[in-house]
Amino acid sequence: MQLEKGRFSSLELLFLVAGLMQGSIYVSTYTFSNTPRDEWLALLISWSIFLPFALMYLKLSEKYPGDSLVGIHDKVYGGLAGKILSAVYCMYFIISSAMNFRFPSAFLTINFMIATPVIAFAFFLVALCLFATTAGGVETVARLGIFNSVAVVASLLLYLVLLIPKIELPHFFPILDVPPKKLLHSVHIITSEYMGELFVLSSILPYVSDRNLLRKNYFRGISLGNFSFLLVAFLVTGVLGNEAAIFTGPLVETTRLVEVMNINARIEFVFMGFLIITAFYKCLILFYVTLVSITELLALRSYKLFALPLSLLIFSLVMLTNENGPATAAAGRNSWAFVSLIMLMIIPLVTSFVSLMKTAFRKTGR
Amino acid sequence: MNNKSWKFKNAAVTALSALLMLSLCGCWSYQELNNYSYVVGLGIDKGSSPGRFRIIEQLAVPSALKKGGGKDGDGGGTESFWNVESDGDTVFATIRDITRKVQRKPFYGHNKVLVFGNEIAREGIFPFIDFFVRDSEPRSTTWLVVAKNKADEILHHKPHLEKIPADKIEKILESHIYTSSYHNIQVREFVENMLSEGQAAVVPIIEIYEQKIIPSESKEEKGGSSRGGDEKKKPDTVLMINNCAVFKDYRMVGQLDNIESRSYSFVTNNAKGGIIVIDSPEGKEKLDIEFYGVKSKIKPIIKDEKPSISVTVKIRCGLADQQSKKNYATPEKLKKIGEKVNAEVKKEIMDCISKSKEMKADIFGFGNEIYRKSPKTWKKLKNNWDEEYKKLDVQVKVEANVEGTATIRSIAKPGEDK
Structure with missing residues (x-):
């Protein structure tokens, strides 16, 4: 079932994919505490682990063209089991959205606007997502990607230039002198959270107009997203070195070190703006996917009907979610990484396997 | 307006609103x-x-x-x-x-x-x-x-x-x-x-x-x-x-002290410029050598799990002032001055290293360099690094290149050595 008439190009998908990954840049603190020096290595390992999974997501979507995640579950697992599984995914999306809405809001209040309550930012973020989805739909969500990606990559490159005098290559050495457990933990977080989240796009992939270029641009998007992460890793490790492990926001701390002839102090505000935009973009994608998934599960005709209740639900959850930063970070680093691993990698793997088996049985006539 | 441009407009409005959100929330904690x-x-x-x-x-x-x-x-x-x-x-x-x-x-x-x-x-x-x-x-x-x-x-x-x-x-x-x-x-x-x-x-x-x-x-x-x-x-x-x-x-x-601090700067690549005072090759008067470019390299050497450090300091400098009446603007004499600079700076750096060893304080980060080169060796040394540092063999090599004699070639006094 398709709830949208709108379509977007595979080029816009490229930026959508990259944007969803870039939205996790500001939470990269989870992994820097484990691998302050070898973050780049953890990223490359994660990338190589994730690529087959990305291919699997695409294969599933190609096998069931026009079907969103809920539709795929219905077809693979049948009516009841599919619906139950989709309901579980909807709950996962709602909680994930709430957590992601909370991150940028908490980030702003911790670092800049200490007196402002978290819910003030969360309110604006949710309201903006409500506007973007109801007034625009999937096309608006997709088209925002290019604004987001250009802003993020441009600002990262700008900071790279400004921070060149502070980058010390010895900070990257020795390579691989990290306890395997910590490296594994980082790889786990990056693969399941930063990259695995691309699975949520399964509900958006049916709306790509030029499907012949879908696969190519999907992987280009992943490369752009990973390139952004590698830039962050290079900046943070190069500037902070081992110190990166002690900061709650190593990237913020890195940008705070920019000095331009003693004039442009506090230039990190520019970067913070882009960081918030990219976090918002991720929230928007998650909000939209949650909305269409619930709508489809409830067999409603238009997702716009459920937009306001969902906004209120997410807003309420933002207020209830982890009351302090360390709790949020601990959840993201530990429990949520496992939940994501199950929801975004293991279950899709099982779904692909069941789908393959079903096809095989159908061919053999059993 | 067609549907596509309308959707594009929506995307632009959303992006702009997200940007504005930052400034609007600012009213809350305004100062x-x-x-x-x-x-x-x-x-x-x-x-x-x-x-x-x-x-x-x-x-x-x-x-x-x-x-x-x-x-x-x-x-x-x-x-x-x-x-x-x-x-x-x-x-x-x-x-x-x-x-x-x-x-x-x-x-x-x-x-x-x-x-x-x-x-x-x-x-x-x-x-x-x-x-x-x-x-x-x-x-x-x-x-x-x-x-x-x-x-x-x-x-x-x-x-x-x-x-x-x-x-x-x-x-x-x-x-x-x-x-x-x-x-x-x-x-x-x-x-x-x-x-x-x-x-x-x-x-x-x-x-x-x-x-x-x-x-x-x-x-x-x-x-x-x-x-x-x-x-x-x-x-x-x-x-x-x-x-x-x-x-x-x-x-x-x-x-x-100030000379030791300068030696520290030489080794750690922080020396940007300054004056080294040396005896003239004849040993009677003083010469001021201005340095304006220093590059140093700390190289750890691990042999049979025993570490040592090799420090190379390259100095670009020139004759900036002299008390002597001699003319030093010849390649041979500049080479001699360079050798004097090498010896002087090397002595100063060695003194600084000895002082840091007395304090059991690895100010140069030699331990860090050993760690970067061989984490395995460092793990054996780190618990007793204070004592190991005292015993650490450090070789210093200084290569000064005296590039010129500023704006004059010879001393401005008639009848003296040309």
């Missing part, structure tokens, strides 16, 4: 500039009672700065800075306590310098540094200095040429590129050094230097600690960086 006071320098000394310490905040007085305050006779009349102090047990509480005396909330984002009193530095600055790294307001690019005596007297010393002591300290620190005889260090670099296993840090020491000049006789050197009346007969004083403190595990464990 007016004139409700803040601006901390430009901060000192920490021992407090009046045991276990307590004293924080001295140097606040800029913008109105006096505008009028030219802080200078006798050039208008204003009001000082351009105001020092406020408070005693306490913890940094943040003490800093907040100052708001009972200052009507405007102090803002730490523009703090230039953090001065630790000598006693505090010797006892350990760990309890005081956390706030300056943790809090979002102070910047970790703040300069760190140790007062020869008390931070209080440094921040109260009225400077020459500048209006605010903290400004003066910052400018002296930035002037290290002309002598390289001290190493300026920011809070961030200091913490990074302390976080590296076995590594020590070097922090400049600031003191009040008493000049023989009587202020009333010198129009240029007005101010200082001496002001009008009988006080004019007192010697003038200036703030000066002299020697460097060595910190190990956040505690000051010793000092390097």
Whole structure:
């Protein structure tokens, strides 16, 4: 079932994919505490682990063209089991959205606007997502990607230039002198959270107009997203070195070190703006996917009907979610990484396997 | 308007709204500039009672700065800075306590310098540094200095040429590129050094230097600690960086003199420029050799699990001044001068290394280099690094290239050696 008439190009998908990954840049603190020096290595390992999974997501979507995640579950697992599984995914999306809405809001209040309550930012973020989805739909969500990606990559490159005098290559050495457990933990977080989240796009992939270029641009998007992460890793490790492990926001701390002839102090505000935009973009994608998934599960005709209740639900959850930063970070680093691993990698793997088996049985006539 | 451009417009509006969201929320925590006071320098000394310490905040007085305050006779009349102090047990509480005396909330984002009193530095600055790294307001690019005596007297010393002591300290620190005889260090670099296993840090020491000049006789050197009346007969004083403190595990464990500090800068690639005084090849007079480009390389060598360090320092320099009447502008003589420079600098670096070994303080980060080269070897050494460092074999090689003799080829005296 398709709830949208709108379509977007595979080029816009490229930026959508990259944007969803870039939205996790500001939470990269989870992994820097484990691998302050070898973050780049953890990223490359994660990338190589994730690529087959990305291919699997695409294969599933190609096998069931026009079907969103809920539709795929219905077809693979049948009516009841599919619906139950989709309901579980909807709950996962709602909680994930709430957590992601909370991150940028908490980030702003911790670092800049200490007196402002978290819910003030969360309110604006949710309201903006409500506007973007109801007034625009999937096309608006997709088209925002290019604004987001250009802003993020441009600002990262700008900071790279400004921070060149502070980058010390010895900070990257020795390579691989990290306890395997910590490296594994980082790889786990990056693969399941930063990259695995691309699975949520399964509900958006049916709306790509030029499907012949879908696969190519999907992987280009992943490369752009990973390139952004590698830039962050290079900046943070190069500037902070081992110190990166002690900061709650190593990237913020890195940008705070920019000095331009003693004039442009506090230039990190520019970067913070882009960081918030990219976090918002991720929230928007998650909000939209949650909305269409619930709508489809409830067999409603238009997702716009459920937009306001969902906004209120997410807003309420933002207020209830982890009351302090360390709790949020601990959840993201530990429990949520496992939940994501199950929801975004293991279950899709099982779904692909069941789908393959079903096809095989159908061919053999059993 | 077709459907596609309408959707594109929606995307643009959403992006713009997201940007605007940042500024609109700002109204919630808005702060007016004139409700803040601006901390430009901060000192920490021992407090009046045991276990307590004293924080001295140097606040800029913008109105006096505008009028030219802080200078006798050039208008204003009001000082351009105001020092406020408070005693306490913890940094943040003490800093907040100052708001009972200052009507405007102090803002730490523009703090230039953090001065630790000598006693505090010797006892350990760990309890005081956390706030300056943790809090979002102070910047970790703040300069760190140790007062020869008390931070209080440094921040109260009225400077020459500048209006605010903290400004003066910052400018002296930035002037290290002309002598390289001290190493300026920011809070961030200091913490990074302390976080590296076995590594020590070097922090400049600031003191009040008493000049023989009587202020009333010198129009240029007005101010200082001496002001009008009988006080004019007192010697003038200036703030000066002299020697460097060595910190190990956040505690000051010793000092390097200016030559040793320069050697430290040579080895750690921080020497930007300065003058090396050597004996002339004939050994009778002195020559000033100006260096303007130094590149050093620390190379750890692991042989049979036994580490040693090879330090290579390459110096670009030139003859800048001479007492001798000889003409040194020949390739052979410049080569000889180069050899003299090599020997002199090598001796100075070796002396500095010996001094750091005496203090058991690895200021050069040799341990870190060994770790980077062979983590396995380092793991065996790190628990006993203090003793291992004392035994560490360090080879120093200096390669000075005397590139010229500035604007003259030979001494400007007729009939002498050409």
